Every structure is written in C-alpha cells, then in structure tokens.
Amino acid sequence: xxxxxxxxxxxxxxxxxxxxxxxxxxxxxxxxxxxxxxxxxxxxxxxxxxxxxxxxxxxxxxxxxxxxxxxxxxxxxxxxxxxxxxxxxxxxxxxxxxxxxxxxxxxxxxxxxxxxxxxxxxxxxxxxxxxxxxxxxxxxxxxxxxxxxxxxxxxxxxxxxxxxxxxxxxxxxxxxxxxxxxxxxxxxxxxxxxxxxxxxxxxxxxxxxxxxxxxxxxxxxxxxxxxxxxxxxxxxxxxxxxxxxxxxxxxxxxxxxxxxxxxxxxxxxxxxxxxxxxxxxxxxxxxxxxxxxxxxxxxxxxxxxxxxxxxxxxxxxxxxxxxxxxxxxxxxxxxxxxxxxxxxxxxxxxxxxxxxxxxxxxxxxxxxxxxxxxxxxxxxxxxxxxxxxxxxxxxxxxxxxxxxxxxxxxxxxxxxxxxxxxxxxxx
Numbered sequence: 001x002x003x004x005x006x007x008x009x010x011x012x013x014x015x016x017x018x019x020x021x022x023x024x025x026x027x028x029x030x031x032x033x034x035x036x037x038x039x040x041x042x043x044x045x046x047x048x049x050x051x052x053x054x055x056x057x058x059x060x061x062x063x064x065x066x067x068x069x070x071x072x073x074x075x076x077x078x079x080x081x082x083x084x085x086x087x088x089x090x091x092x093x094x095x096x097x098x099x100x101x102x103x104x105x106x107x108x109x110x111x112x113x114x115x116x117x118x119x120x121x122x123x124x125x126x127x128x129x130x131x132x133x134x135x136x137x138x139x140x141x142x143x144x145x146x147x148x149x150x151x152x153x154x155x156x157x158x159x160x161x162x163x164x165x166x167x168x169x170x171x172x173x174x175x176x177x178x179x180x181x182x183x184x185x186x187x188x189x190x191x192x193x194x195x196x197x198x199x200x201x202x203x204x205x206x207x208x209x210x211x212x213x214x215x216x217x218x219x220x221x222x223x224x225x226x227x228x229x230x231x232x233x234x235x236x237x238x239x240x241x242x243x244x245x246x247x248x249x250x251x252x253x254x255x256x257x258x259x260x261x262x263x264x265x266x267x268x269x270x271x272x273x274x275x276x277x278x279x280x281x282x283x284x285x286x287x288x289x290x291x292x293x294x295x296x297x298x299x300x301x302x303x304x305x306x307x308x309x310x311x312x313x314x315x316x317x318x319x320x321x322x323x324x325x326x327x328x329x330x331x332x333x334x335x336x337x338x339x340x341x342x343x344x345x346x347x348x349x350x351x352x353x354x355x356x357x358x359x360x361x362x363x364x365x366x367x368x369x370x371x372x373x374x375x376x377x378x379x380x381x382x383x384x385x386x387x388x389x390x391x392x393x394x395x396x397x398x399x400x401x402x403x404x405x406x407x408x409x410x411x412x413x414x415x416x417x418x419x420x421x422x423x424x425x426x427x
Contacts, residue, residue, distance in 0.1 A: 383415055
C-alpha cells in the first residue's frame with residue numbers, strides 16, 4: 001500500500017518502470033522474469049531515500065543460441081461501462097556472444113458516465129456550534145487513458161568474465177478524469193441551508209526516454225566476486241497537467257478554478273558496485289553520484305501570478321556492508337554516507353531561493369537466528385531518508401472550491417527509523 005518505493009531491474013534503476021509499473025509488469029511474459037525481490041528492509045547497497053523499500057525484478061537470461069517471441073492482444077468490457085484493450089509483443093535473440101531483447105506494450109481504457117460511479121454520502125456534523133446537522137453529497141465520475149512503453153536491451157559477452165549491456169526505453173501516455181458532484185448542507189429538519197454543484201475536468205500527459213550502459217566484471221576466483229559500473233540517463237521533456245473546476249451556487253453565480261502545471265526533468269546516475277563472497281563471509285561496497293534537474297511551471301486563473309521553479313539536486317553516496325553466515329546465525333551490518341546538495345529557485349511575484357547541504361550517515365544492522373528447522377527469529381534496524389521534491393518546495397498557492405494549499409521552500413530531509421522484530425515458522 002505504500003507509494004514511496006524504488007523499482008529496479010537487475011539491481012539497476014529503471015525510470016520508465018517506476019512511472020508505469022502496473023501496466024508494464026502486466027505486459028511482460030512470465031518466462032522473461034526469473035524472480036521479483038520484495039525488499040522491505042533494504043541493505044546499504046540501495047538508496048537511503050524512500051521508506052517503502054525496493055522491488056527488484058530479476059529477468060531471465062537466454063542460455064541457448066536462437067530466438068523466441070510472443071504476441072498478446074487482450075480486450076475486456078465490464079458491465080458495458082469499462083472498456084480495456086492491451087497489446088504486448090516480446091522478442092529475444094541469442095547468437096553466440098551477442099544477445100538482444102525487445103518489448104512493446106500498448107494499453108487503453110475508458111470509463112465515462114458510469115452509473116456505478118454514482119455515489120451518495122451522508123455525513124453527520126458533530127460540531128454543535130455549526131448551523132449544519134448533515135452534509136449530503138452525490139456525484140458521478142469517469143476516466144480514460146492510454147500509454148505506450150517500448151524497450152530494447154543488448155548484451156555482449158566479451159569473454160566469460162566480462163559483459164557489456166546497453167538498454168534504452170521510451171514511454172508516453174495520457175490520462176483524463178471527469179467528476180461531477182452536488183453538495184447540500186442541511187439542518188436538523190433536512191432543510192437545505194446551503195449547496196453547490198461542482199464539475200471537475202483534469203488531464204495529464206507524460207513521456208520520456210531512458211538510457212543505460214553497464215559493464216560487469218567477474219573475477220576469476222568465483223562467480224560471486226564481481227565489479228559493476230553503470231551509467232544511467234532519464235529524460236522527461238515538458239508535459240502538462242491541467243485541472244478545470246467549476247462551482248455553481250444556488251443564486252446562479254459561478255466560480256472557476258483552473259490550474260496548469262508543466263513539468264520536465266533530467267536525471268543522470270553513475271554507480272559502481274563491488275561484491276565478494278568467501279566461505280562464511282560476504283562484503284559489498286560501492287559509490288554513487290546522481291544529478292537530477294527538474295523544472296515546474298504552475299499557474300491558474302484563480303491566482304495572481306505564475307510560479308516557475310527550478311531544482312538542481314546532487315546526491316553522492318559511499319556505502320559498505322559485511323555479512324557473516326553461520327549455521328544457525330546470520331549477521332549483517334553496514335553504513336551509508338550520503339550527502340545531498342539542493343539548489344532551488346522560484347520566481348513568481350517575488351524571487352525565492354533555497355540552498356541546502358545535507359549529510360546523513362545511515363546505519364544498518366540485521367540479525368537472524370534459526371531456532372530450529374522451519375523456525376526463524378530476526379531483529380533488524382535501518383534508516384531511510386525522505387527528501388522534499390520540487391512540487392513541495394515550490395511556494396505556489398493552489399486554490400480549489402474547498403481548500404487552499406501552500407508549498408514550503410524550507411522543508412528539510414526527514415529520517416525514517418525502522419526497528420523490526422520478526423518470528424517466522426513453516427510446518
């Protein structure tokens with residue numbers, strides 16, 4: 001149920017997967033996925049940012065010369081209201097030292113003027129000072145969207161110890177929402193004291209492209225002794241999010257709340273990871289630098305100004321961890337030194353700047369004891385960081401018919417502490 005999690009593919013960042021995970025994972029054939037790791041207590045190898053944990057998708061590798069593929073077309077209709085269509089195609093080729101895989105996914109769904117979307121809510125007002133005794137609300141909603149995701153991955157095995165991988169993906173999509181509501185404020189005798197009718201229409205679109213180049217070296221002594229260096233780019237050109245909310249009052253007067261957000265981003269990640277296992281011992285270490293530049297333009301007819309916010313974010317990290325695996329006891333310990341440098345500037349009716357240099361030492365400790373066959377007791381402690389994003393740092397003021405929200409350019413990094421004691425058994 002959490003949303004602040006990371007999506008990785010084979011241990012590396014996957015920007016498109018993180019943005020459209022539900023749709024993309026449905027399009028991947030089961031044969032292409034070896035396993036999915038759900039890491040709720042991530043070790044030092046993973047970013048300290050994001051409290052929800054990590055989903056790491058491990059893909060299958062072709063072990064024979066040849067090719068295979070699949071095509072899938074699906075259409076569905078629910079009660080003559082909800083229409084869905086999906087197309088996916090996958091292709092894989094292995095030719096001696098060269099491998100190639102490609103995938104394409106397209107999906108569309110619509111649900112407008114849905115009678116099942118009709119809702120009625122009655123709320124009792126408990127505040128005795130209020131003239132209202134009850135609030136009644138009815139409404140309808142509808143939505144529709146479409147998206148496309150394409151991916152190409154190429155690998156070249158220089159020899160048995162050295163592998164080069166190149167990947168690129170493209171993603172594009174749009175989404176629309178419509179919502180109609182009527183709200184009535186009543187007294188104890190069900191007389192209408194106040195009311196208003198609202199009609200909301202919102203649209204948003206997105207697109208972008210990812211690139212990844214990785215080199216993996218396996219040392220001669222064993223398979224578990226590796227060094228991986230990767231370079232990752234993600235580019236999301238400007239995309240729009242619009243919202244139009246109209247309110248009609250009993251006297252016939254109207255108020256319109258129109259907002260427009262235009263967002264774009266560029267991300268670059270350079271990372272090196274070292275892993276080694278010998279006997280009962282295991283060591284992991286690495287370093288990482290990421291640069292993220294994002295821009296956000298926010299405006300509305302109900303506001304007096306347009307806010308343009310630019311954010312540059314550098315994060316540098318150095319991590320190391322050690323694991324000891326005994327017959328009945330497994331112990332892991334490590335730490336991550338992570339520094340973040342923010343430079344944000346917003347321009348509206350006045351100029352506001354935000355600069356911050358934050359350094360965090362993030363520890364990790366895990367103990368697992370095998371009480372007996374099928375019974376395990378574990379204790380772990382970890383920290384995760386929650387860094388403010390561009391939308392929360394922007395001082396833009398958003399007004400709707402029922403709320404006013406403000407951005408806060410003075411937000412700092414939050415720290416999430418997790419202490420977990422777990423006993424698991426299987427008979």
